[in-house]
Amino acid sequence: MCDACSAAGRNWSLANGPRRSKMIKARLYSSFNGREVKIKLCYLCSIKLFMGGEDLFLKDNPSLNYELTTQHAGSEFDF
Numbered sequence: 318m319c320d321a322c323s324a325a326g327r328n329w330s331l332a333n334g335p336r337r338s339k340m341i342k343a344r345l346y347s348s349f350n351g352r353e354v355k356i357k358l359c360y361l362c363s364i365k366l367f368m369g370g371e372d373l374f375l376k377d378n379p380s381l382n383y384e385l386t387t388q389h390a391g392s393e394f395d396f
Contacts, residue, residue, distance in 0.1 A: 319359035321374075324381040329359040337361075345371050349389050356385070 319340065322329035330338045337360040345354040348371045358366060366374045375382040 318357070319362055320356045320384075321362040321378045321381045322359055324384050325378060329362075333360050345375075345385070347371055348375055349385065352389055354385055354389050356381075 319329035340357045340359065341363040343356050343358050343363060343366055
């Protein structure tokens, strides 16, 4: 499943159609304190990420942003 669509509660396969229902692996570099975060996106979400950039994509998907920050937030004791 698309990480952004599943966080928002959308059905990604219906939104993309039968021909574009494959997943695309994406990496977020600058949004999480220098950590590289790997996510899976559908065709439409990957276009939104490409066109707007990481900051706008995460601002438009606050539930995905919350999930990623809770999973990949660095603590001050993390070396």
